[in-house]
Amino acid sequence: MATALQRPLRSRISIVQYAATRSVTSTKPDTQNDQCRKVTRMARLCTQMNPLLEEDVLKSLHQREICTVVDILQESPDKLIKITKLSFKEILQVRQSIIANYSAFPIKGIDTYNELLSNTAIIPSGVEGLDVMIDGGFLTGKIYELCGASASGKTQLCLSIATHIAHDFKQQVHYIDTKTDFSGKRVQEMLEAKGYHDEVSGAVMERIQVTRVQDIYELFSFLQHLKTSLHHEQDGQHSIRIVLLDSLPVLFLPFLGNNLNDGWGLMNQLANTMKYIVTEFHVTFFVVNLAVHFSEEENIATDVNKECLSQAGNLVVSDTVKPALGKYWLDVPCTRLFIHKIDSSDSRQITVMKSTYLSTRKHCKVTIQPQGVISA
């Protein structure tokens, strides 16, 4: 099992290995944790939380603007006694039960490690050179980012990855499309160029689930929906292991200017939701970002990632190009890949721009062919 986490995988991880990591159903040790999940966790105080919190008690609390769990925990017991007319002991009891319900439980390090081992998988992208570069494939539980200028092949790579996973692993892939760029025709062309039969192609395309979102709010709704549907899954079933999001900046560009703070707030929430989904359900998020030329977009809300660019010293174009979404977002993905055009119109270079576990000097060459993105 340990192989799943051994990084220096020279060759592509085999399908068998992947299947093995997948099929292991872990018996979760933390039944206690599971029970907690069933309790409706709300921030607002309600009668279901504790038998002592009766209607009239809640009413008097609300009148003093103590409405949420945090409010009640922050208030001193003396004041609470005055407001609620409960005894000191009862107040402590209420506090205890709320804390017990809302705090996270410590789990032993070895348990988390074992759980990680049994649930983590390496998902090969299907592009040989890229897989070698990122040590075998994308790790579940992480967020990856691909950035590149307009028409540099970002969507092509996404379509390739989606097609590869839907075909080779017979797994469902979620594809979130923010600017109606997903092309069924292109996917069909890729499958045809690979020489698959129509029935196979049909089944593969059936497994790629496309959701078109118009704005950031719809994305939130969809992610909540995804979260709920993954929640109802049995342990170890892992019906979805990768979610592709093409592309992110379109969702945040409307917040440029006066609404910049709102945009950041939403970006934070999005990062939070994505991180929750990737760690809790062991999936990979692959998001697409845009790289802009900063000579032209000087005032855009992005910052020059000079450090990150100078690390990738072998980039020729890097000094004129920077990823959108600014410094805050830089923290969110564990690995940022940068794709850019070289020489002819079909060849591209993918470079590791930032990573928590890969060397940033790594790069690989790929070309865009009818069958998708392949190693050069």
Added chain:
Amino acid sequence: MLRSVASLPLPGSVQARLRNQGFVYCEDLCSEKGYDSEGEKVMKQLGIDERLASLTYVPPTKSALDVWHDECLSPRIVTFSKAVDDMLDGGIAVGEITELCGAPGSGKTQISLQMCVDVQIPRSFGGLSGEALFIDTESGFTPDRLKEIAEACVDHCQLVALHQNEQDMGQQIEKFTVDTIMQGLYYTATHDYVELVAAIYSIKEFLQQKRQVRLVVVDSVAFPFRSGILNSLQRTRALCDIMQELKMVAMRYNVAVLVTNQLTTKVGPANESRLVPALGDSFGHYSSQRLMLGCLQRECYAAVLFKSVRRKQSSAKFQKEASSMKQADLRVMVKRAFKSVCTSTIVVFPNPLCPIPSTLSAVKTPEDTEEDL
């Protein structure tokens, strides 16, 4: 993990009131069992109780197979140049934004006018029997030219009908005249970016009334934004809003959107300069297809597919060839160097005395406006 109220598309004041009353998560407002009684009361106060479902609307998920199916069924507007049509997978796609960019005189407006005519070709001829909306920012619209193109198109269709001798065609060709083509084009002129933004936001309403419209042209989207009134941040913002709206219109009303863009000079790190599409990278990110036009020499034009999901980058020449006279007839745009022709016959258009409607309800057909003049 619960969904925060702040992630709902609600104004800040409403969110603040919800927060003050202790509603931090959507689940506080309504749980799986149904509405929380207090939550319901608050939502009623704020007037959002009926809208909550639409606020948390989950977009439908389709399989790639369904998407492919829809794509195959979606009609195309032919350009009548075989090379360009092939490059674009059969013409300009309905439901998408196609961007044309090119230097002055490269034929952007000409192709736009041509598309306005082509979209009206009757169904039995493989057309869409649609209508077109033309938003003009550069005053580059010339009714004379449109009439010429329309005449050529009608001639061509009559020729086809003569050869095919089908009843459907015969009936439809009678109704397909230069007059009906001119009737089927709605024209609006805008003079600055404010008017352009207003015009684009009113497309939705216009399309609800005119269901026949299958093509929206914005010629050009760049011109009003290059005056330097807006700083680049404001400009990017305004352009994003425009493109977002156009994208929504294209998808919801199933119309093709054609925007034209100009070129700008970009100075590289080694002080070398090259021509690139204007309006910046964020704008380019929005269009799903980008076509660069250029005039190679007299009477020979080239189109380069700069960006497309479906097709690889390729180029096509379109020009008048003796062997394909019919095509060339129709593609009058390549007959001559148009800029010179157009400037000599240019009509001051529209009447500067008549205020430009910010809603499109008062849009005039070209002929009406000519009478005004």
